[in-house]
Amino acid sequence: MACASSLGLLMLAAVVSTATAQLSATFYDTSCPSAMSIIKSGVTAAVNNERRMGASLLRLHFHDCFVQGCDASVLLAGNERNAGPNLSLRGFGVIDSIKTQVEAACKQTVSCADILAVAARDSVVALGGPSWSVPLGRRDSLGAATATQVINSLPPSTDSLAQLISAYASKGLSATDLVALSGAHTIGVARCRGFRTRLYNDTNINSAFATALQANCPRATGSGDGNLAPLDTTTPSAFDNAYFTNLLSQKGLLHSDQELFNGGSTDSTGRSFACSAAAFGSAFATAMVKMGNIAPLTGTQGQIRLSCSAANS
Ligand code: HEM
Numbered sequence: 001m002a003c004a005s006s007l008g009l010l011m012l013a014a015v016v017s018t019a020t021a022q023l024s025a026t027f028y029d030t031s032c033p034s035a036m037s038i039i040k041s042g043v044t045a046a047v048n049n050e051r052r053m054g055a056s057l058l059r060l061h062f063h064d065c066f067v068q069g070c071d072a073s074v075l076l077a078g079n080e081r082n083a084g085p086n087l088s089l090r091g092f093g094v095i096d097s098i099k100t101q102v103e104a105a106c107k108q109t110v111s112c113a114d115i116l117a118v119a120a121r122d123s124v125v126a127l128g129g130p131s132w133s134v135p136l137g138r139r140d141s142l143g144a145a146t147a148t149q150v151i152n153s154l155p156p157s158t159d160s161l162a163q164l165i166s167a168y169a170s171k172g173l174s175a176t177d178l179v180a181l182s183g184a185h186t187i188g189v190a191r192c193r194g195f196r197t198r199l200y201n202d203t204n205i206n207s208a209f210a211t212a213l214q215a216n217c218p219r220a221t222g223s224g225d226g227n228l229a230p231l232d233t234t235t236p237s238a239f240d241n242a243y244f245t246n247l248l249s250q251k252g253l254l255h256s257d258q259e260l261f262n263g264g265s266t267d268s269t270g271r272s273f274a275c276s277a278a279a280f281g282s283a284f285a286t287a288m289v290k291m292g293n294i295a296p297l298t299g300t301q302g303q304i305r306l307s308c309s310a311a312n313s
Helices: 007-015 035-049 052-066 092-105 112-126 147-153 161-169 175-186 192-201 207-214 242-248 255-259 267-275 277-292
Strands: 189-191 228-230
Touching (some): 035 052, 035 092, 052 112, 052 175, 175 255, 192 228, 192 255, 242 255
Antiparallel strands (some): 189 228
16 A cells, blocks of 8 residues: 555644633533542443443444434433434443542532543543544533434445435535544444445455354344344454555445545545544544534533433433
8 A cells, every 4th residue: 555644634633623611621620520530430340340331432422413402312321322223322331330439529510411422532542542532511402302303413434425425415514524423333332234235236345254244143134133243353452543544445344434435535534544544543532522522411401410321310
């Protein structure tokens, strides 16, 4: 693979503005100075217990932010959590247990939405990825979104590049953010039902890769639907840039993954991330801050929940 210098890209990432509304990285410095270390210990213990949990916590933050903003609505038991795209979410128990510990240290001070944003960052770090400063001060929603809102807000993996770019644009995220954030698929797994069509119908897939996966993901719908495969076949539990080198050899697991490197406008970004882990890490951190800033509740909006899975009574 021919890699051009990534210096330009790195400098660009450094000057990209990360406008953060009213959020601030020092929000709890006085009101709950131990919050950050409690969250970090909780995430580290959970990831040490099961590496995949880091991926699950990162995905939870994405599904929170894209539906009704980063307001912890995804954590509420009910319609939003039970919507199709959210059924395979995991990590609720880890967040609940961290929240219990944070509440014991500082009563009704730290929001579930902020705990989730910090847990996503700490998960990435625990798996060897980049770190960044998380702007804080989000408050929690009073209610959950509907199943329809979930379906309309989260792009399906059958989307084309144009559809993905437009879904991200509607959240204020650029095509570069789309490629960088999709790099989250360097960790974690997907179920056969989400990549079956790609294995049997897509033509932009490495044939040996497809054949190997077909063994555990039969063609017939309903058969092996829940069988799991790593999103990054090379280094499944390390947060690195192998997701992008996989795309270059047509080994993206999801249709939407390979769309990012399929002869279109995002090819050059994918190639630069495959060439430079540092360029990817920097763009990922920038994009995570932008994603974490989608429509937060601040000031007197919403509430600080006592328990992350239920609104205060
Ligand atoms: C571009 C649009 C995206 C699509 C279409 C998409 C789709 C998917 C699908 C289908 C799965 C597997 C779910 C299952 O089978 O249970 C998955 C898993 C995952 N996604 Fe995405 N995703 C997207 C963007 C993102 C973003 C922006 C992030 C985080 C920043 C993310 C993080 C993850 C992680 C970490 C997993 C693995 C979770 C686990 O192992 O528990 N995804 N995604």
